[in-house]
Structures are given as structure tokens and as C-alpha cells.
Amino acid sequence: MEFLLTVSSASSSFVDRHIGARRQADVEAMLKAVGYDTLDALVDTAVPNDIRQDSPLALAPALSEVEALAELRKLAAKNKTAVQMIGQGYYDTVTPPVIRRNILEAPAWYTAYTPYQPEISQGRLEALLNFQTMVQDLTGLPIANASLLDEATAVAEAVLLMRRANKKNEGKTVLDADCLPQTIAIVKGRAEALGFEVEVADLAQGLPDGDINGVVLQQPGVSGRVFDHSGVIAAAKERGALVTVAADLLALTLITPPGEQGADIAVGTAQRFGVPLFYGGPHAAYMAVQKGLERSLPGRLVGVSKDSAGVPAYRLALQTREQHIRREKATSNICTAQALLAIVASMYAVYHGPEGLKAIAETAHGHARTLAASLKAAGLDVLHTSFFDTVTVSVPGKAAAIVAAAEQKGINLRSIDADTVGISTDETTTTAIVADVLAAFGATAVEAGDGFALETAVERSSAYLQHPVFNTHRSETQLLRYIRKLSDRDLALDRTMIPLGSCTMKLNATAEMEAISWPEFASIHPFAPDSQTAGWRELIADLEGQLTEITGYDQVSIQPNAGSQGELAGLLAIRGYHRSRGDEQRNICLIPASAHGTNAASAVLAGMKVVVVATAADGTIDHADLYAKIEANKDALSCIMITYPSTHGVYDGDVREVCDAVHAAGGQVYVDGANLNALVGLAQPGKFGGDVSHLNLHKTFCIPHGGGGPGVGPVAAKAHLAPFMPGDAATWTEGNDVPISASRFGSAGVLPISWAYVKLMGGAGLTEATKSALLAANYVAASLNDFFPVLYTGEGGLVAHECILDLRELTAKTGVTAEDVAKRLIDYGFHAPTLAFPVAGTLMVEPTESEDLGEIDRFIKAMIAIRGEIDQVANGDFTVQNSPLRNAPHTAAAAISSDWDRAYPREQAVFPGHTHKQDKYFPPVGRIDGAAGDRNLVCSCPPLEAFEDNTAAFEN
Known part of the structure; x- marks a missing residue:
């Protein structure tokens, strides 16, 4: 440590290593080419004076790398690791070290950009095609995408797909009562904005009355229940409905897949395929569909083509997937996906193969059966006889005491209510853990025998993962070389500059990345007791506070796990604000023609109508057209969405004038923060007219793009919009705080990166x-x-x-x-x-x-x-x-x-x-x-x- 401190004090600051052109001679040469004597003179000319902030950023002085990592260690130590048996959509897993070190922690993979230039993206495209193949095989459906954001939002996307594809039946959407609570909340929130009915019912008892557009089932259910869906699916189709099944991929190695039961769509998460819990994310969701629905499939789709010499090659296919290109014709606002985590999950399947995955599933299932048989032998009521990995037990009045007893042994169980406890096994469960869980109930282990086996009707008989890629790389040597071969085909930031406008591909420093795989951060369940997550919550609150200072707003929520989701959260906050004031008619969203494409897509998903504002010849907003459209829509004006600096790469001098005009007409101003890298420390959107903005932590604040995700898109707002910021989906009671992501803190797992970046740079940096x-x-x-x-x-x-x-x-x-x-x-x-x-x-x-x-x-x-x-x-x-x-x-x-x-x-x-x-x-x-x-x-x-x-x- 003495050596490290000596090196730190003797070497240049982190700011000097982050900023490439720091030598005075280099700066002077660049300034001379531009025609300025000083950097401040250049900035003073470029940035309009009337938006410049009055004082420097009030942030703590910059830390060294050693100091920042020491602070992260202190925060990590405030979290308490435990055996996570809470379930509810999140499971502990083992990330094979060869995958953790050579993909999750490898800059060749995490600094890559979305594969829009496929010739230099063949490695990650092959890995994503493996992900698609894995999902197709396990779900029994012919077409899968290359990942979505999380399971709950993926279900919401499936619901919208069913409503688009099934226009002959515009009835309600029915969700099984055994769906994940966070999923139900997310779907209800989206449905309220778009004006369609959602009913929650126990579908094991049959379908409710009335016209039904689409049905969502969960397999296994949040209670652990597994039942044969084929009858419900057939009944739904007889009534003209489409059917989605939210399915656990690991369970599908043992359970009849949705496609074979007649489902049209399958969605879920690949988290338990080697992706850490990460306190709720980032995790790669998936969607697979029957043929005929591929044009409506949200997210990215990798296809096989050929190059100019006829050599087979991969590319992103069916560009309707890039929904933001379609603007307000978009059927989704998905832009960033979860490519890096999808790649991790795909390599987990490559490494284990079909036999290995089945063995992991059978072991988890076996431990659950032992728990159920033992608890039944102890006189307790096990609520379901057919389950995969989750046992639900009735313990009248004793749930809190049992959960507390398990916690004393370092195990987290799920307290469903005062009378019911849930226990979920996983890849990490051992015989010793089972014994400790039973002890918390006052029970001892007995043999499961034939009890609690899956019903014959739901047992899988079809083969899966037969492609050679899933049956070749069994040794670490083989997998290591396969990973290296794929990464060598790509061109990422570790090799070269990636000068992508609007995407801000900059240094993701190793020190910033280091903490994300520490167990004290990576192995925490999102529903763990607050007593175990003090470090996480302190880090998050600190980061939100720093982003509040940087943006000039009053509050920040880091829940949205992509920029597009931050847009939606901000627009839903605006919508909620207007409705709280009795202005339900305010639904017009003005969007300049030059805006980011996701703006229009997000506005549509927020239940707004888009009106386009023309662009003047110099690239600015056409003022005559702006004022005409404000006047024409003044009674219905909800907001304007502007990007600043503009998407044309210019600081428009009229931004305050535009904001004032919209405010005068009763509207709100949404400032797209995708280009915040041109504002930090110089101007604050919350001070020059913005009411709400989203930020892109995967751009300005150094979270790597990962070949197309993970991203984080925090939403920042003024105080009057605070009551309408995203709430917790797991506990939401349909109030004004519409949740935007499945977990309370979204993709928390990558937040230490941005926290470290801000701490290492300080306000001046x-x-x-x-x-x-x-x-x-x-x-x-x-x-x-x-x-x-x-x-x-x-x-x-x-x-x-x-x-x-x-x-x-x-x-x-x-x-x-x-x-x-x-x-x-x-x-x-x-x-x-x-x-x-x-x-x-x-x-x-x-x-x-x-x-x-x-x-x-x-x-x-x-x-x-x-x-x-x-x-x-x-x-x-x-x-x-x-x-x-x-x-x-x-x-x-x-x-x-x-x-x-x-x-x-x-x-x-x-x-x-x-x-x-x-x-x-x-x-x-x-x-x-x-x-x-x-x-x-x-x-x-x-x-x-x-x-x-x-x-x-x-x-x-």
C-alpha cells in the first residue's frame, strides 16, 4: 500500500489521464488551428452567455484512483452478502471466471459499440446470434431478438406487440395473478398511459369473461407454481386472443416450452445464466415469437448474410427493429439493449451445453423438492405440489420470525405476507444451505422420494441446444480461445478511436470498472432487506445528488435502465403533472425535426400526440413554425422535447426563448440530455429552462456501451415534477409515481462506474x-x-x-x-x-x-x-x-x-x-x-x- 500511495502522489492526476490532449503544446496547436489563443476564449464564444452557469460545480475535490477505490471498499463493506433465496425473478448464479474476466471485465467486449458497422463487429454478432439461438431452442419458438432491458419491460413490450398484431380483437389484456408483481406494475403503468384495460386473474381457474386481446402467463409463477398452460392457451386462442408466456430459461430445460404449448410469444430474463444479481440489473431480457410476428419484434435481431466475396457474415437484420428510426411510427422506444449481458449469458450456455444446463436445473429442482418434502413432513402446508425451484409454505403468523431466523444464518427468504414464506433454490444452493433453511422452520431434511415431481404433462421431451457451438467448448482452454477468436474479429475502443457523433465513445477507465464485480456489490438481491444494502443505497443517493448538482435540477432518479426509458419516465412525469392539475387535454408534444428518433417514439408510448416543428436552413428550430404550432395547440400543449446542444452539434442561441414560449403556453420543457458531454460544468438544463431531462450514463458518465448495452438513463426533474418520478414496481399501488423499470434502482450494478468517474474528476475536472x-x-x-x-x-x-x-x-x-x-x-x-x-x-x-x-x-x-x-x-x-x-x-x-x-x-x-x-x-x-x-x-x-x-x- 505504501508503494501505491507513493506512485499516486508522484504521478499525474486522474484528470490528466482521462483527458487525452492535456499537454500544453498539444492544446496550443489545436487552439491555433481553431483560431483562438485560450481554451476559455473558445468556450466563451461557442457557448451562449445567457445559459452559462454562474458558479463552478459544487462537488467534492477530485480523488486519486487509490482514494476512490478505498471509498468504494468502504461502501461495499456496508453491504451484507447473504445466500439469496428470495426469488421473485432474480436468482444467484455462478459466472464462470473465464467468462467474467474475459468478457464482463474485458475492454475488448465492454468498450465495443452497437454493431451498426457489421464488418468490424463479427465477433459480438456471432455471440449475439448464439444468444438468439439459445432462446429460440429453449422457448420452442422460431425467432428471438438479441436482448431487451429487463423482464418486466419485456412483458410490457410483448403486451404492446399483441395489441398491434391482434387488431381484430381490441379487448383487454389479461395477466395471470401469478405473474411477478413488478411485471404487473410495469404493464399497468404503460396501459394507463395508452388507454387500454388490464385485468389480473388466476388463470389456473380459467379465463375471465369479456373480449380479450392478449393473455400473459408466468412459467413458473412467482409462487413457484408450474401447471400445464396448453388448456388456457387453447381457450384464449378460441376467443381470438394472442398469448405470451413469461418463462424462466433454466426451467425450460425441464418444462415443456411455451412454443410447444401453443404460445405466440415468450419473454423473460437470461439473468440466471451467469449474470450476477447486480442489485437488480443490468440483466438481459429476451423475446421470442412465432413466425408472422417478426416485423413487430422490438429490439435488435441478428441475421446471417454474405459479404462481397460470398463469405457468410452476420449483420443486424430487419432494421424495423431499430424502432427509433421510425420515430412516432415506432412500435417501441427501445434503443439501447443489454448486449454485453446477453453475450455473457450466451457464453454460459456455450460453456455448459445442454447437458450442463439440465444438470444445473435438476440440482436446483432437487433441492426444492427436498425442502418441500421436509417441510411437509414437519407438518407444514406446502401450497403447490408442482414447482421448479420455488416452494411456497403456509406458516400462519410466523413468516416474519422464520425469515428472521434464516437471516441469522445468512440466508434471505421471501416474506410474502404474515402467513406465507417463499424459498427459491438456484445454482448455488447446497445440501448445507437446505439444512440451514429447514432449521429456520424447525424442520430437518428428509428424502423427497417421488414427491413433488413435475407433472408428466409439463415435462419437456424435445431436444435443445444441438448446434455444435453449444457442444464443443467444454474445457476452459477451448472457451478461452473461442472468446479470444471472437474478440479479435471486432474493432472496439481498446484498439482505436470510435468517433461516433451523438454516442460519446470515451475512456472507460479501469479503476472505474473495477468495483462492479466485487461480491459486495454484484451478489446483492434487489429485494434484500435494507439492513443489508446500506452501502448500495448510500452510493446511489450520492450519485443522484451529484447528478442533481451537475444538471441544475431538484431531483434525480437513476431507475431508468436506458436513455429511451429515461425519456419515457420524464414524459410520464409531465403527463402526470398536467393530469393532477385537471389538464387531461394537454397531450401535444412538439418535437423538432432534428430531434433524436427515440423522442417521438417515447412520446407516443407516453400517450402523447407528436407535432413536428420544422428546421430552419441554419439547423436551428424554425421560429415561425414553432410559434404557429404553439398557437395552434396552446390549449392542448403538453411539452416540447429539445436536444441541447442540438442534434446538429450546435449550441442554439435561442434555447431560453424557446423554453419561455412553451412555458407561456402552459407547456413543459423536456431537454434531451444525450449531449450533456457538451454542458457539464458550463451550463445546467435545469437552470436555463428545462423542467425535466434524461441523462445517458453510458455516454457522458463513462458506463461502457458494451456492444449495445448496458445503459443507464437517469431522469432529472424540477421540484414540481418530483411526485411523478418513478416509483418502486415491486410495491407500487397505482399512484402517480409510475415505475419505469423492474427494480427500484434499475441497472444498479454499473452505477459504481459513474460514481467513480465523478469522484475521480471532481467539479473542476x-x-x-x-x-x-x-x-x-x-x-x-x-x-x-x-x-x-x-x-x-x-x-x-x-x-x-x-x-x-x-x-x-x-x-x-x-x-x-x-x-x-x-x-x-x-x-x-x-x-x-x-x-x-x-x-x-x-x-x-x-x-x-x-x-x-x-x-x-x-x-x-x-x-x-x-x-x-x-x-x-x-x-x-x-x-x-x-x-x-x-x-x-x-x-x-x-x-x-x-x-x-x-x-x-x-x-x-x-x-x-x-x-x-x-x-x-x-x-x-x-x-x-x-x-x-x-x-x-x-x-x-x-x-x-x-x-x-x-x-x-x-x-x-
Whole structure:
């Protein structure tokens, strides 16, 4: 420890290591290119004076890495680990160390971005395809997605899917009373906003009367009950309803899968496949559907296509999955999924295979049967005779005493009510644990014999996981090499800059990541007693307080587990506020045409009608159109959603004016916080006009993207909206605090990352990071403007934290597209900037504060070299079809081919510019044929204005 402290005091601060361009000479060189003498002068010009905050951030001074980790150790020590037998949708599991260290804790996996550039994402796409295959096999349904956010919200998505797909029957949605309480709460909250009826009934007794649109069953139920669903499903279908089953994947190794029982949809969580409890999340949910429903499937879907040489390749298929592209025509607002956790779960199945999974299930089931038989022998009433892993016991008046007795032995049981206790076994349950549980009841173990076996009608007979990938990698050596092989196919932040506009791909420091897998954080059940979670709750409250200070709002909830869910939470708060004042008619949401696509989708899900506000020629909001639409809708105006800085990468100088105009008409202002990396320490949305915002901790606050999740999207609000912030789904009583995620603290497991980031940076460091991000973006813009014109600029010709490079004129002259440039950058070893958003035919670049001048210059040189190749096309040196641009990216196989017949040399193809030959990244496949991967199922998305009448928002 003495050595560590010495190193810490002698080395540079964490701020100096987080910010890439910190050397004075580098800063001066970048400022000179932009035309400013000081960084403060640049910031003073770029950021409108009337939104600048009056004082520095009132945060504690920055800690060193050693100090921050010591503080995290103190917080972790305030949590109490226990044997978690609470169940209710969350189970302890063993994350194989080879998976924990080489995926969950490996930057090659956790720093990757969503695989929108599939040629450099083949490894994670294969892992996600394994996840889909695993889900399809276990559920007995032919099509599965590549993960959703959590089980409760996945059920809500299934309910909405049933309502879209079953338009002939617009009746109520029926939920089995044995569904998870948090699931019932989430569905009811979504239903209230969208105006459809939900009824909860004991479906073991049959269906209720009335028209039914869809039915949701739970297998096993929260009580542990397992019964043959085939009769209820058949009866529902006879009455014209669709059926969803929320199913436990581990149980499905023993129980007849939903698809074989006739269900249309299966949903659930893959948490118990090696993903830690994480105090409630992040956990990968899943959804699988029957054929015919694939176009309505929310989330991402990986499909198999082929590249330019005919080599099989993976890509995201059926782009209707990317619902935010469809804006208010969206059928879901899902954007971020849980890719990293889905990959962990898929590798767990790869490692254990069908026999291993079945053995784990049989062991958990066997322990549950022993518990049930022993408790029955002790004279207690076991409420269900057919169950998988959860035993429910009647103990009149003694539940609290029994739960307390078990806790004394280090075991958490579920107190259902004063008279009933639930016990859930899992992969970690042992014979000794069973004995301790029985002792808490005053019982001793007896043999289960044939008692409490699953009924024959529900026993699974079909095979699953027969693909070789689930039957090959049994040794750690094999799995380690498989994981390495897949990661080598990808291009993540551990190899190169990822200059994605609007996505803020910046350093996820190792010290920030270190605590998430500590048992004192990772092994805590979300429904553990508060006496065991003091450290977690202190960390969360501290982080919420810091985010409140940073944003200038009065309250923050970290419950939403994605940015899109934070949007929905904020809009539901606005809706609740208006309704509490008797303004039920206020349902119009104004959204600028340039807004993030999830904005419109979230507004629709919040029960609002979207009215689009036009964009002026300079990229700002068209004021004439804004005021006309405020006037036309003033009595029904609910809110406006604006992104600040705008999605065009500019600090609009009129933001206060826009906010004031909406407030004057009785509306609220939602400020999308996706671009907060350009504001922290300089301006606070809660002070310049915002009533509510969501933040993206997976952008500004360093939670890694993980190949498409996890994300965290906290919602921050002014005091008047506080009563309408998300409540706890597990205890919700249908009040104004509509819950947004299954667990009270959402994806709590990754919050230590953002907590550490803020503590390591301090207020001054966070402000410096923002300023450095502005400098980097303006340096890129100034350096490339002569080659690729910057589409929009603000005061002084400056941009905010990102810039849009306009290729449309070059495309018109040469045929070279923005996509060609994106693919050609792969040959230089770069992930492409954001393609065709928010303006088609452009690239949006965000260098972030983490990249050093050398890496930024490498990107700039690559872009200039690519412009040279575009000029070669313009000059007729080769056609666009036979150019290195259109043929990019170039694989090693293409480069060494004996039949090279292209109009440019091999060296230009694979070692363009100053590409380092020893460190060259070769993509595993060439350019992928998108249409082949979709089997011609491609979404052609009309412009936003086409959807202003969103009466058919849930139509496909």
C-alpha cells in the first residue's frame, strides 16, 4: 500500500489521464488551428452567455484512483452478502471466471459499440446470434431478438406487440395473478398511459369473461407454481386472443416450452445464466415469437448474410427493429439493449451445453423438492405440489420470525405476507444451505422420494441446444480461445478511436470498472432487506445528488435502465403533472425535426400526440413554425422535447426563448440530455429552462456501451415534477409515481462506474473534460472543413462537441457515398463516425475529450487521404464501382488473392495513408450485403413529417 500511495502522489492526476490532449503544446496547436489563443476564449464564444452557469460545480475535490477505490471498499463493506433465496425473478448464479474476466471485465467486449458497422463487429454478432439461438431452442419458438432491458419491460413490450398484431380483437389484456408483481406494475403503468384495460386473474381457474386481446402467463409463477398452460392457451386462442408466456430459461430445460404449448410469444430474463444479481440489473431480457410476428419484434435481431466475396457474415437484420428510426411510427422506444449481458449469458450456455444446463436445473429442482418434502413432513402446508425451484409454505403468523431466523444464518427468504414464506433454490444452493433453511422452520431434511415431481404433462421431451457451438467448448482452454477468436474479429475502443457523433465513445477507465464485480456489490438481491444494502443505497443517493448538482435540477432518479426509458419516465412525469392539475387535454408534444428518433417514439408510448416543428436552413428550430404550432395547440400543449446542444452539434442561441414560449403556453420543457458531454460544468438544463431531462450514463458518465448495452438513463426533474418520478414496481399501488423499470434502482450494478468517474474528476475536472471535448470537435471541424464541409455551425463558426461532415455534394459529383467513406475508414483501422444521422448523406463526428492529439490527427489524415481517393474518382483514375472506396473494407484474403484485378494497387487497398503495417487490423469479412441478410424484409422509412398524424402509431 505504501508503494501505491507513493506512485499516486508522484504521478499525474486522474484528470490528466482521462483527458487525452492535456499537454500544453498539444492544446496550443489545436487552439491555433481553431483560431483562438485560450481554451476559455473558445468556450466563451461557442457557448451562449445567457445559459452559462454562474458558479463552478459544487462537488467534492477530485480523488486519486487509490482514494476512490478505498471509498468504494468502504461502501461495499456496508453491504451484507447473504445466500439469496428470495426469488421473485432474480436468482444467484455462478459466472464462470473465464467468462467474467474475459468478457464482463474485458475492454475488448465492454468498450465495443452497437454493431451498426457489421464488418468490424463479427465477433459480438456471432455471440449475439448464439444468444438468439439459445432462446429460440429453449422457448420452442422460431425467432428471438438479441436482448431487451429487463423482464418486466419485456412483458410490457410483448403486451404492446399483441395489441398491434391482434387488431381484430381490441379487448383487454389479461395477466395471470401469478405473474411477478413488478411485471404487473410495469404493464399497468404503460396501459394507463395508452388507454387500454388490464385485468389480473388466476388463470389456473380459467379465463375471465369479456373480449380479450392478449393473455400473459408466468412459467413458473412467482409462487413457484408450474401447471400445464396448453388448456388456457387453447381457450384464449378460441376467443381470438394472442398469448405470451413469461418463462424462466433454466426451467425450460425441464418444462415443456411455451412454443410447444401453443404460445405466440415468450419473454423473460437470461439473468440466471451467469449474470450476477447486480442489485437488480443490468440483466438481459429476451423475446421470442412465432413466425408472422417478426416485423413487430422490438429490439435488435441478428441475421446471417454474405459479404462481397460470398463469405457468410452476420449483420443486424430487419432494421424495423431499430424502432427509433421510425420515430412516432415506432412500435417501441427501445434503443439501447443489454448486449454485453446477453453475450455473457450466451457464453454460459456455450460453456455448459445442454447437458450442463439440465444438470444445473435438476440440482436446483432437487433441492426444492427436498425442502418441500421436509417441510411437509414437519407438518407444514406446502401450497403447490408442482414447482421448479420455488416452494411456497403456509406458516400462519410466523413468516416474519422464520425469515428472521434464516437471516441469522445468512440466508434471505421471501416474506410474502404474515402467513406465507417463499424459498427459491438456484445454482448455488447446497445440501448445507437446505439444512440451514429447514432449521429456520424447525424442520430437518428428509428424502423427497417421488414427491413433488413435475407433472408428466409439463415435462419437456424435445431436444435443445444441438448446434455444435453449444457442444464443443467444454474445457476452459477451448472457451478461452473461442472468446479470444471472437474478440479479435471486432474493432472496439481498446484498439482505436470510435468517433461516433451523438454516442460519446470515451475512456472507460479501469479503476472505474473495477468495483462492479466485487461480491459486495454484484451478489446483492434487489429485494434484500435494507439492513443489508446500506452501502448500495448510500452510493446511489450520492450519485443522484451529484447528478442533481451537475444538471441544475431538484431531483434525480437513476431507475431508468436506458436513455429511451429515461425519456419515457420524464414524459410520464409531465403527463402526470398536467393530469393532477385537471389538464387531461394537454397531450401535444412538439418535437423538432432534428430531434433524436427515440423522442417521438417515447412520446407516443407516453400517450402523447407528436407535432413536428420544422428546421430552419441554419439547423436551428424554425421560429415561425414553432410559434404557429404553439398557437395552434396552446390549449392542448403538453411539452416540447429539445436536444441541447442540438442534434446538429450546435449550441442554439435561442434555447431560453424557446423554453419561455412553451412555458407561456402552459407547456413543459423536456431537454434531451444525450449531449450533456457538451454542458457539464458550463451550463445546467435545469437552470436555463428545462423542467425535466434524461441523462445517458453510458455516454457522458463513462458506463461502457458494451456492444449495445448496458445503459443507464437517469431522469432529472424540477421540484414540481418530483411526485411523478418513478416509483418502486415491486410495491407500487397505482399512484402517480409510475415505475419505469423492474427494480427500484434499475441497472444498479454499473452505477459504481459513474460514481467513480465523478469522484475521480471532481467539479473542476468534469468542466475541463467538457472544454476539451469542445476543443477536440472544433479542431476536427477546422481541420476537415476544406475537405468535407461542416454542415452546421454556431456562433463564430464553431460547433459544440460534435460536427456533421457533409458529403452530399461530393456524392452528387462522384457517386461516392457517406457509407463508402465509413467502410473505407475500416481499412485505416477506424470505426466510422455516425452515418446518415441526423442528415442523410453525412457523417457526424464526435472525438470526445479522451482522445489524444496523435489519434485525432491520425483520423484527420485518414479522412484527408479518403478525400484524395474521392478526387481520384472525380478525375477518372478509376470508376466509383472499381474504387478502393466502393470495395472497402479489404480483407486479408482479398489482398493475397492471386486474381487481383482492381484498378488500384494492393498496398493502397490494405495499407492506405500511413497505416502501420505491423499493427494493421484486417476485417474478417468484406462489405456485407444487407438485403440478403434481411431476406428482402427491409424497412423503408418515410420522413418524419409523414407521421405527424400518429393515430396509427402502433400499426406496423
